Amino acid sequence: MGLVVTDLNGDGLADVSTLTGSAVAVLRDAAASLLVDGMFSTSLDAPTLLGAAELNGTFRPELVAASSTAPVVASFLNTTP
Secondary structure, eight states: OOEEEEOSSSSSSOEEEEEETTEEEEETTTTTOOOOOEEEEOSOSSEEEEEEEOOSSSSSOEEEEEESSSSOEEEEOOOOO
16 A cells, blocks of 8 residues: 555654655645655655554654565655654
8 A cells, every 4th residue: 555644753743655656755744734745766666565664763653665566675764853
């Protein structure tokens, strides 16, 4: 599935991330605004899966995209303060 709803920046509000072609779009504080806050390009030809998980010990979720056509995963580390 290409949609993730989680608090990426720790402000207590839901952020929405979705796949758009070969990029990931992030809508920060989605309940308050529908403006795209950031677009992140992936190295995947056709990402079809998007997820969130804590990967590096920061206690903030990172985004992970995967392709259903090749055994490749792209991760986006959360660098919010």
